Amino acid sequence: MWRRLGFLSPAISSSKRQNRIPESLKLVMLFATDAVKDDITASRRPFITFVLGGPGSGKGTQCARIASAFGFAHLSAGDLLREEMSCDSKKGKLIRDIIMEGKIVPSEITVHLIKEAIMSSSADRFLIDGFPRSEENRIAFETIIGVEPNLVLFFDCPEEEMVKRVLGRNQGRIDDNIETIKKRLKVFEMLNLPVINYYSAKGKLYKINATGTVDEIFEKVRHLFGSLRP
Numbered sequence: 501m502w503r504r505l506g507f508l509s510p511a512i513s514s515s516k517r518q519n520r521i522p523e524s525l526k527l528v529m530l531f532a533t534d535a536v537k538d539d540i541t542a543s544r545r546p547f548i549t550f551v552l553g554g555p556g557s558g559k560g561t562q563c564a565r566i567a568s569a570f571g572f573a574h575l576s577a578g579d580l581l582r583e584e585m586s587c588d589s590k591k592g593k594l595i596r597d598i599i600m601e602g603k604i605v606p607s608e609i610t611v612h613l614i615k616e617a618i619m620s621s622s623a624d625r626f627l628i629d630g631f632p633r634s635e636e637n638r639i640a641f642e643t644i645i646g647v648e649p650n651l652v653l654f655f656d657c658p659e660e661e662m663v664k665r666v667l668g669r670n671q672g673r674i675d676d677n678i679e680t681i682k683k684r685l686k687v688f689e690m691l692n693l694p695v696i697n698y699y700s701a702k703g704k705l706y707k708i709n710a711t712g713t714v715d716e717i718f719e720k721v722r723h724l725f726g727s728l729r730p
């Protein structure tokens with residue numbers, strides 16, 4: 501029924517390089533003391549699902565369905581960054597430039613936004629859509645927030661289909677153009693597949709074939725969430 505993902509084809513041989521933590525992030529992690537982690541975990545231990553997949557694989561579409569059917573709060577890392585990007589600030593401009601290039605925003609920025617969103621919500625279960633994008637993101641989340649995901653979903657979709665979907669999305673996103681899509685696909689393979697492999701090895705990954713209609717895919721997702729304990 502649910503195929504646990506075996507090791508994916510050797511993602512990228514240089515993935516080890518991506519584990520290097522920048523000095524600025526090391527400092528943030530150093531100060532991620534238990535007191536800070538307790539912000540989130542002292543009074544509750546939310547159920548966290550990371551939702552991964554390439555650009556246009558249908559993460560956002562399926563998250564909206566899961567959220568309404570199973571009472572999850574849906575936090576899209578991309579949406580949080582786009583909201584921050586719209587601020588006329590140095591940080592906003594930095595995020596805009598990175599998104600335009602299809603690259604990954606520094607972990608401390610994204611983890612901070614996710615942390616704020618979790619803390620300001622009263623939900624006890626979260627879908628974190630489109631994060632972590634890299635091993636560095638993953639390590640930063642686990643260190644700063646102090647929890648690991650309970651479950652990781654991976655929407656597996658052929659590149660050709662993803663490109664078709666993104667180009668047809670028509671939501672005015674600055675990165676929905678063929679040049680940026682090509683870069684996002686490369687970044688997905690280079691940096692995101694190692695994260696997927698990591699959670700697969702930990703037995704937390706559920707791979708879903710993301711071809712077919714939205715309803716067909718949601719049937720598979722519904723089956724998984726329906727089998728989880730509340």
Ligand SMILES: Nc1ncnc2c1ncn2[C@@H]1O[C@H](COP(=O)(O)OP(=O)(O)OP(=O)(O)O)[C@@H](O)[C@H]1O
Nearest residue numbers: 554555556557558559560561665668669712713714
């Ligand atoms: N199963 C599907 N079949 C056809 N179109 C789909 C399907 N699922 C989603 N779409 C459409 O494809 C586009 C991309 O979907 P969505 O925004 O959910 O992807 P995403 O994984 O969140 O992408 P991104 O990483 O770029 O945010 C949207 O226009 C959506 O309506």
Ligand SMILES: O=c1ccn([C@@H]2O[C@H](COP(=O)(O)O)[C@@H](O)[C@H]2O)c(=O)[nH]1
Nearest residue numbers: 577578598599602603604605630631633
């Ligand atoms: O954790 C994240 C999530 C997103 N980004 C940047 O945003 C764009 C768009 O993200 P979507 O999930 O497709 O909405 C992505 O290409 C990255 O540039 C990020 O840096 N970190």
Ligand SMILES: [Mg+2]
Nearest residue numbers: 559560578630
């Ligand atoms: Mg999305």
